[in-house]
Amino acid sequence: MPGESERTNTESVQELYDSFAKGDFEAIRDIMDPDVVLHEPKGIVGGGTHHGVEEIVENVFSRVGTEWEDVSVVPERYVADSNTVVALHTWSGTSTKTGKSVEYPNAHVFDFEDGKIVQWRSYADTALFNAALEA
Numbered sequence: 001m002p003g004e005s006e007r008t009n010t011e012s013v014q015e016l017y018d019s020f021a022k023g024d025f026e027a028i029r030d031i032m033d034p035d036v037v038l039h040e041p042k043g044i045v046g047g048g049t050h051h052g053v054e055e056i057v058e059n060v061f062s063r064v065g066t067e068w069e070d071v072s073v074v075p076e077r078y079v080a081d082s083n084t085v086v087a088l089h090t091w092s093g094t095s096t097k098t099g100k101s102v103e104y105p106n107a108h109v110f111d112f113e114d115g116k117i118v119q120w121r122s123y124a125d126t127a128l129f130n131a132a133l134e135a
Contacts, residue, residue, distance in 0.1 A: 008080075014075070017075050028053075032053045032116060033113065045129070045130055068096060071093035075087050093132075094132075100132040102132035104128045109121040
C-alpha cells in the first residue's frame with residue numbers, strides 16, 4: 001500500500017491529464033519513465049510508435065498544440081488493476097488547418113513500473129479524427 005507521500009497509479013494518470021490540460025510538460029516528464037513507449041493508432045495522422053518521454057513531449061504533444069486548438073481530454077472513468085490503468089475519456093479539438101471540430105470517445109491504457117508510466121496505448125476513432133483534418 002502506498003505511503004501518504006506516494007501517489008497511486010490512478011492518481012498519476014489523473015495528474016497526467018491535469019498537467020496536459022495546463023500545458024505543464026515538466027510535470028508530465030515526472031510521471032513517465034524516460035524510456036516510455038507510446039503506441040498511437042497507425043491509422044491516425046501522426047500515429048505509430050513513439051519512444052521516450054522527450055519524443056512524446058516534443059513530437060506528439062507539440063504537434064497536437066500546433067495542429068489543433070481547443071483540445072480537451074476529459075476522463076470519465078478509470079479502471080485499475082495492479083500495474084495497469086485504463087482511462088476512458090472524450091477527446092475533442094478543432095483542426096487549425098480546416099477549422100473542423102471533432103469529439104469522440106477514446107481509451108488510454110497505461111502500464112506502470114516503479115510508479116512510472118512505461119507503456120501507453122491509445123485507442124481512438126481514427127476515421128473521425130482524420131475527417132477533421134480533411135479539407
